Amino acid sequence: MAKPDADAGWPARLLLIGCGNMAGAMLARWLELGLPAERVTVVRPSGRPVAPGVTVVTQVEGPLEPGTVVMLAFKPQQLGAVAPGLTGLIGPETVLLSILAGVPAARLRSAFPQAGAILRCMPNLPVRIGKGVSTLYGEPGMPDGVWAQADALCRALGLVEWLEDEALFDTATALAGCGPAFVYRFIDALSTAGAELGLAPDMAARMALATMEGAALSAASSDVAPAAMADAVASKGGMTREGLNVLDEEDGLAPLIARTVRAARDRGAALAAASQQAD
Ligand SMILES: NC(=O)c1ccc[n+]([C@@H]2O[C@H](COP(=O)([O-])OP(=O)(O)OC[C@H]3O[C@@H](n4cnc5c(N)ncnc54)[C@H](OP(=O)(O)O)[C@@H]3O)[C@@H](O)[C@H]2O)c1
Known part of the structure; x- marks a missing residue:
């Protein structure tokens, strides 16, 4: 560094x-x-x-x-x-x-x-x-x-x-300042999903965290964009593709995250306006 x-x-x-x-x-x-x-x-x-x-x-x-x-x-x-x-x-x-x-x-x-x-x-x-x-x-x-x-x-x-x-x-803050909390939620959701399907909760938690860490490190050291990396590991008819199909639904992950970041951004703007009025 x-x-x-x-x-x-x-x-x-x-x-x-x-x-x-x-x-x-x-x-x-x-x-x-x-x-x-x-x-x-x-x-x-x-x-x-x-x-x-x-x-x-x-x-x-x-x-x-x-x-x-x-x-x-x-x-x-x-x-x-x-x-x-x-x-x-x-x-x-x-x-x-x-x-x-x-x-x-x-x-x-x-x-x-x-x-x-x-x-x-x-x-x-x-x-x-x-x-x-x-x-x-x-x-x-x-x-x-x-x-x-x-x-x-x-x-x-x-x-x-x-x-x-x-x-x-406010947009940059919503993405990167609030981003770690959103990612923690994703890790937790991945772990909870595994536990609900039968894995021991502590094992699912360890696996979800290590999966997120490994995937993020791989993406950071790759020239390939994350969206293309996802497609590259999802062969037609396979398990990963079947899961991605759910995330990629019209009301799936992308619009959910868009709403999430927008809500955080808008809250930032509202808090700034309120604190200015309080001066
Ligand atoms: N937390 C985040 O992830 C994050 C990310 C980006 C930006 N920020 C910004 O960072 C700032 C601090 O957030 P934080 O999460 O670090 O809050 P925090 O842990 O509550 O720290 C606030 C600090 O302010 C000090 N303080 C309180 N009254 C003061 C006064 N009158 N004069 C001087 N210092 C005083 C406190 O003193 P004591 O230590 O003596 O209690 C404490 O060190 C905020 O403006 C926030 O918007 C936070």
């Missing part, structure tokens, strides 16, 4: 505002890959330790050193409460990286008008093992150095995809 390269480098200082499930997973991966722990400060009300060498404080303290990357990683609905204590510290030398779901760049800009650059990042939980997906969006006109640094940081966590159109952020 690529580390941030020499040009982009690890940030001189990384300040995490909040470090729960998501930021904790990102930070653990970065530390594993060599981010010096002494460059990292975490603000979290509980004051719970994070990792050896990482400074934890319960309230943000200034001033911030030039070149500090500030990552916003609390719950989106806390922005109104957190921003006033932070905004005076964020200056033109500060890069702001937000993982807050449903908080557009324009809203961040109005909360932190002096920030040197504002980026949104939507990671997913497999970042912990370097197999995550991070969708990134930066305000137009962002300096190349900032782009490269954010790209390198997130590439250390897995796949990185940049959006040019921020309006697609």
